[in-house]
Amino acid sequence: MTHGAAPGGSGGVPPRGSAAERRAERLVLLSFGITFLTGIALLVLYVAGGQTQLEGILLTLCLGGLGVGIVIWAQRLMSSELRIERRHPIGGDRHRIANLGEALSDEEGFTRRTLLIKALGGALAGLGAALALPIFSLGPAPGRALFETSWRAGARLATIGGEPVGPDDLPVGGVLTVFPDGDDIDPNAATLLIHVEPGLLRLEGDAATATPEGFVAYSKICTHAGCPVGLYRAAQHILICPCHQSEFDVLAGAVPISGPAARPLPQLPIRLEGDTFVAVADYSEPVGPSFWNMGR
Numbered sequence: 001m002t003h004g005a006a007p008g009g010s011g012g013v014p015p016r017g018s019a020a021e022r023r024a025e026r027l028v029l030l031s032f033g034i035t036f037l038t039g040i041a042l043l044v045l046y047v048a049g050g051q052t053q054l055e056g057i058l059l060t061l062c063l064g065g066l067g068v069g070i071v072i073w074a075q076r077l078m079s080s081e082l083r084i085e086r087r088h089p090i091g092g093d094r095h096r097i098a099n100l101g102e103a104l105s106d107e108e109g110f111t112r113r114t115l116l117i118k119a120l121g122g123a124l125a126g127l128g129a130a131l132a133l134p135i136f137s138l139g140p141a142p143g144r145a146l147f148e149t150s151w152r153a154g155a156r157l158a159t160i161g162g163e164p165v166g167p168d169d170l171p172v173g174g175v176l177t178v179f180p181d182g183d184d185i186d187p188n189a190a191t192l193l194i195h196v197e198p199g200l201l202r203l204e205g206d207a208a209t210a211t212p213e214g215f216v217a218y219s220k221i222c223t224h225a226g227c228p229v230g231l232y233r234a235a236q237h238i239l240i241c242p243c244h245q246s247e248f249d250v251l252a253g254a255v256p257i258s259g260p261a262a263r264p265l266p267q268l269p270i271r272l273e274g275d276t277f278v279a280v281a282d283y284s285e286p287v288g289p290s291f292w293n294m295g296r
């Protein structure tokens, strides 16, 4: 036990005011300075166009400087000596109270600690500049793209080659992949047109009226993980996704009846215009896998 021990070297910490202590301080300041400068340089380099190898070197120096500075500070400037000061009598010693401010300013390492903390703040600012890079690297916001496809009211249903599709093109039990006429490059617009016996469909309301003559259209993008739902078992009226074997009941709004998919394939409302099918509107809900702000 040390009572009111005078500051000095202990546990590898150099004596206060010694050359070794000043050298350790300079090393800490240098390390934090490197972190600050390389962090800012990294940000400037990124904004100016970036260079991967150089960015890697700067990031290494930025993080390394902070780590080295903290380690030197902890090991060479912070005493690990245990000190216990005996409690003074309560009340008394006006002289001691009057000199309290002086005593505080003489506290060991007070000035040094302030300087080092400022340097640490600068280093953290540099590190913050470096860590801002991932934010700048984010791609463009998806906007409404996740909620819309290229289907529009009045768009004709057409094959990939651009041939408009009518009732005569698909026998009962048949299935055909269709896109909006003139726009077959939007993968989210891929739609399965299926012909079933009209009396078998178990749909209600708008969903039922959007199935002219037993033709019903569902998104081809699986609601589990986005694979194309490419198989149709006509005898059971079941669509099957080959990726993980989700099955969808065509007669009941393409609800999933087995497999990992948790959401029905969205239905595209269609109607007959002359001898060609056209879309009544875009899908009423997002196609493809469910994501963060969807109920299922």
Ligand code: FES
Residues within 6 Å of the ligand: 222, 223, 224, 225, 226, 227, 241, 242, 243, 244, 245, 246, 259, 260, 261
């Ligand atoms: S992607 Fe269709 S079941 Fe997994």
